[in-house]
Amino acid sequence: MSAIPTKLRARAGGTAIVEAAVVLPLLLLLVFGALEYGWMFVVDGDIVNAARQGARAAITPSATLNTVTTQINTALQNAGLKPSDFNTPTITPSNWSTAASGTVVNVTVGIPYSKVSLTHFPLPVPTILQVTVAMAKEGPSS
Numbered sequence: 001m002s003a004i005p006t007k008l009r010a011r012a013g014g015t016a017i018v019e020a021a022v023v024l025p026l027l028l029l030l031v032f033g034a035l036e037y038g039w040m041f042v043v044d045g046d047i048v049n050a051a052r053q054g055a056r057a058a059i060t061p062s063a064t065l066n067t068v069t070t071q072i073n074t075a076l077q078n079a080g081l082k083p084s085d086f087n088t089p090t091i092t093p094s095n096w097s098t099a100a101s102g103t104v105v106n107v108t109v110g111i112p113y114s115k116v117s118l119t120h121f122p123l124p125v126p127t128i129l130q131v132t133v134a135m136a137k138e139g140p141s142s
Contacts, residue, residue: 032121039118044129046079047109051133054089055107061139063097072109085115087128101139108132 054072057063068091073083090108093099110130117125 032119033123036117036119036121036123036125039116040113040125040129043081043111043116044131046076046081047111047129047131048133049079050075051089051107051109051131054091054109055105055133055135058091058096058105058107059135059137065091065097068107072107081111081116086111087130096137099137101137103137104134105137106132106134 050072053075054068057068057071060067069089072086072089076083076086087110090106092106092108093103096103096105099105108130110128112128113125116129
């Protein structure tokens, strides 16, 4: 069996280092990108759930702003998110609590993505995660 000459071994080691230097950043980008985008979709689902809970509360005949906000905050806390990080929920139309039955009520919940980023890796992510849920107001038909 012939031994590999020393010069060839040194060259092979140098080639491996260069290949690793090229591949490692791409691999890190792929791993951190998968983690960050996966986390973004999880948080987006939690925000959708919170907006849905708020909309469910808003469409009842006896709805108040306090009831809606409490439902949204509870859903966010149950998801492990801090309600204080979120923007104030928006409810439209402005007369949603006294609106007629069948009126569409929109509840919007949003948060700056920087508050929920998992890795803070410099990737193209949205500035704000925002969700609007629309439901028809309940009550006797007019």
